[in-house]
Amino acid sequence: MILTDKMLMAAFRYRETHLWEWLDDSMVFAFVLSDGETGYCSVMGNAGEHLSLGFYRGAKGFATYLKTIGAGDMPKRELFEQYLTYDCINCDFMNSADASGLDKKAKERIKEFAKAKGFKIRRPNGWPDFTRYAGNKVQKGIVDHRDAQDITEALNAAVAVAKQLETPVWTTHRENLYDMYGFDLMHRYPTSNGGKIVPLLTPKDDGTYSWSTTKLPPLMKDKYENVTFSNDIAVYKLKTMQHIGTWECRFIHVPQIVNEPGAAFPYYPSLLLFVNVEDHFTFPVMPNEPVDENPQALLSELFRTFIRMDFCPNTLHVCDDKTKALLSDFCMKTGILINTKKSLPALDYAWDYVLG
Secondary structure (H helix, E strand, C coil): CCCCHHHHHHHHHHHHHCHHHCCCCCCCEEEECCCCCEEEEEEECCCCCCEEEEEEEHHHHHHHHHHHHCHHHCCHHHHHHHHCCCEEEEEEEECHHHCCCCCHHHHHHHHHHHHHHCCCCCCCCCEEEEEEEECCECCECCCCHHHHHHHHHHHHHHHHHHHHHHCCCCCCCHHHHHHHHCCCCCCCCCCCCCCCEEEEEEECCCCCEEEEEEECCCCCCCCCCCCCCCCHHHHHHHHCCCEEEEEEEEEEECCCCECCCCCCCCECCEEEEEEECCCCCEEEECCCCCCCCCHHHHHHHHHHHHHHHCCEEEEEEECCHHHHHHHHHHHHHHCCEEEECCCCHHHHHHHHHHHC
8 A cells, every 4th residue: 555745745734624614525626637637526525424535537537426426326236336437536534443444554654644744633534544446446545656646636736725715805705716716606516418617726836726617528438348259169069059048147246355365456256147038047157256357257157157058048138338348249159149128127136136
């Protein structure tokens, strides 16, 4: 885990600003990163419970923020899959007992830094806890130096926002301050269509920022490349096998962390779930390694499963881009019809059962 002095300095300075009392999580602002990319920030804690600064790199990262806006209405099964697509960094401020991302060594490092620099670890929610959400990997602390630089720059930009909003001006009305610096007076959330005007901070050589505005990007849809199945022997065997029935199928993850010795990261195991449309017979196909890093492992296990069962599906119904990308080439080569449907009711029932 990376905990640089610059990260901690920026985090403690941000904690002192109480910016969440000025902004809520609808009032996004943007800033220019040192490499020229645009970063986006969301200030959390206006309700007084979860103090955090969320950072999103570029349009791809900002898609994570847009996904979270309507997440509360999603079924549990879909919510977990969406959670595994998040790409962002949070600097959360936690109570010591709740800071599960901080081990004993990290807490000692933070405590020593605060003492040396004259900061107090405030109560409640005074411990800075940096968390990287990166696709299908289990969330963890900062381990990449670019991520460390990014969240430091985000916190510094947030401190600059706080200073600007606290600067005495000709009016004491908070609404006028919001309007002056480009925040939405109506507290409307950004939409997936993009285009909302928000403040943009551009760093200057003297450490200050120039203020302007920018438009938020629209929701960038997750893209998945088709996986090629190149086992010619397996293709021949499956193509000449009997093809029976119509099945609903989806690639899903199981919310049970696997932490294998020697593995670079803990991960959530994944599987292909099959449900027969007529009799609801259900079976999973589950490899023993992370599919997101090696999709061929899943296709090889799928081949072995069909060989053991001595039949292939005649038709597969899928409803999401990731499952389709995994199976399109496999199905085309082995003679399985694959159709896209808006919903898979039989599979959703089985999926809920898997999740318990």
